[in-house]
Amino acid sequence: MxxxxxxxxxxxxxxxxxxxxxxxxxxxxxSRAADKPLLDAGTAQAKALQYMAESDKKGKICGNCTLFQGAAGDETGPCPLFGENVVSSKAWCSAWVAKA
Ligand code: SF4
Incomplete structure:
Protein backbone atom coordinates (compact mmCIF):
# COMPACT_ATOMS: atom_id res chain seq x y z
CA MET A 1 0.00 0.00 0.00
CA SER A 31 -38.77 11.28 19.86
CA ARG A 32 -40.60 14.01 18.00
CA ALA A 33 -44.04 15.04 19.14
CA ALA A 34 -45.58 13.45 16.06
CA ASP A 35 -44.25 10.09 17.23
CA LYS A 36 -45.76 10.32 20.70
CA PRO A 37 -49.08 8.67 21.53
CA LEU A 38 -52.18 10.65 22.44
CA LEU A 39 -52.58 10.99 26.20
CA ASP A 40 -54.91 8.46 27.78
CA ALA A 41 -57.26 10.25 30.19
CA GLY A 42 -57.22 7.15 32.36
CA THR A 43 -53.59 7.43 33.44
CA ALA A 44 -52.84 8.38 37.04
CA GLN A 45 -51.21 11.68 36.07
CA ALA A 46 -54.06 12.62 33.76
CA LYS A 47 -56.59 11.83 36.48
CA ALA A 48 -54.60 13.85 39.02
CA LEU A 49 -54.90 16.88 36.73
CA GLN A 50 -58.54 16.09 35.89
CA TYR A 51 -57.56 15.84 32.22
CA MET A 52 -60.50 15.32 29.91
CA ALA A 53 -60.03 14.50 26.24
CA GLU A 54 -62.88 16.83 25.30
CA SER A 55 -63.20 19.94 27.41
CA ASP A 56 -66.51 20.80 29.03
CA LYS A 57 -65.07 24.12 30.26
CA LYS A 58 -66.46 26.87 28.10
CA GLY A 59 -63.67 28.51 26.12
CA LYS A 60 -60.95 26.57 27.90
CA ILE A 61 -59.16 24.02 25.75
CA CYS A 62 -55.57 22.88 25.38
CA GLY A 63 -55.42 24.71 22.07
CA ASN A 64 -55.66 28.06 23.87
CA CYS A 65 -53.62 27.11 26.94
CA THR A 66 -50.27 28.76 27.38
CA LEU A 67 -48.63 25.36 27.94
CA PHE A 68 -49.84 23.88 24.66
CA GLN A 69 -46.87 23.61 22.32
CA GLY A 70 -48.66 22.70 19.14
CA ALA A 71 -49.07 25.20 16.35
CA ALA A 72 -52.34 27.09 15.89
CA GLY A 73 -54.83 24.75 14.27
CA ASP A 74 -53.01 21.53 15.23
CA GLU A 75 -55.36 18.79 16.45
CA THR A 76 -52.77 17.57 18.94
CA GLY A 77 -49.61 18.94 20.44
CA PRO A 78 -47.08 18.50 23.19
CA CYS A 79 -47.69 19.70 26.73
CA PRO A 80 -44.78 19.77 29.18
CA LEU A 81 -46.98 18.29 31.90
CA PHE A 82 -47.35 15.11 29.86
CA GLY A 83 -43.94 14.78 28.24
CA GLU A 84 -44.40 11.24 26.95
CA ASN A 85 -47.61 12.07 25.08
CA VAL A 86 -49.38 14.64 23.02
CA VAL A 87 -52.68 16.14 24.12
CA SER A 88 -55.74 16.93 22.05
CA SER A 89 -56.22 20.61 21.29
CA LYS A 90 -59.86 20.11 22.40
CA ALA A 91 -58.85 18.68 25.78
CA TRP A 92 -58.48 20.44 29.11
CA CYS A 93 -56.84 19.90 32.49
CA SER A 94 -56.84 21.72 35.81
CA ALA A 95 -53.47 23.35 35.01
CA TRP A 96 -55.03 25.30 32.12
CA VAL A 97 -53.79 28.90 31.85
CA ALA A 98 -55.03 31.26 29.15
CA LYS A 99 -52.57 31.88 26.37
CA ALA A 100 -51.46 35.51 26.44
S1 SF4 B 1 -51.62 22.26 30.87
FE1 SF4 B 1 -53.52 21.08 30.67
S2 SF4 B 1 -54.90 22.44 29.53
FE2 SF4 B 1 -52.80 23.20 29.21
S3 SF4 B 1 -52.07 22.18 27.33
FE3 SF4 B 1 -51.41 20.93 29.06
S4 SF4 B 1 -53.04 19.39 29.27
FE4 SF4 B 1 -53.88 21.07 28.05
Missing part, protein backbone atom coordinates in the same frame (compact mmCIF):
# COMPACT_ATOMS: atom_id res chain seq x y z
CA UNK A 2 1.45 3.35 -0.98
CA UNK A 3 1.46 6.35 1.34
CA UNK A 4 -1.14 8.06 -0.86
CA UNK A 5 -3.55 5.11 -0.84
CA UNK A 6 -2.95 4.58 2.90
CA UNK A 7 -3.88 8.22 3.56
CA UNK A 8 -7.00 7.85 1.43
CA UNK A 9 -7.95 4.65 3.24
CA UNK A 10 -7.39 6.28 6.65
CA UNK A 11 -9.48 9.26 5.59
CA UNK A 12 -12.39 7.00 4.59
CA UNK A 13 -11.97 4.95 7.75
CA UNK A 14 -12.09 8.12 9.82
CA UNK A 15 -15.29 9.20 8.12
CA UNK A 16 -16.86 5.83 8.82
CA UNK A 17 -15.82 5.90 12.44
CA UNK A 18 -17.55 9.22 12.87
CA UNK A 19 -20.66 8.32 10.90
CA UNK A 20 -21.42 5.13 12.84
CA UNK A 21 -21.62 6.74 16.30
CA UNK A 22 -23.78 9.58 14.94
CA UNK A 23 -26.14 7.06 13.35
CA UNK A 24 -26.27 5.19 16.66
CA UNK A 25 -27.14 8.40 18.49
CA UNK A 26 -30.14 9.04 16.27
CA UNK A 27 -32.00 6.19 17.91
CA UNK A 28 -31.44 7.64 21.38
CA UNK A 29 -32.57 11.19 20.68
CA UNK A 30 -35.93 12.19 22.17
Missing amino acids: TDKSRRKFNKLLGTGLVAVPIAGLMGTLP
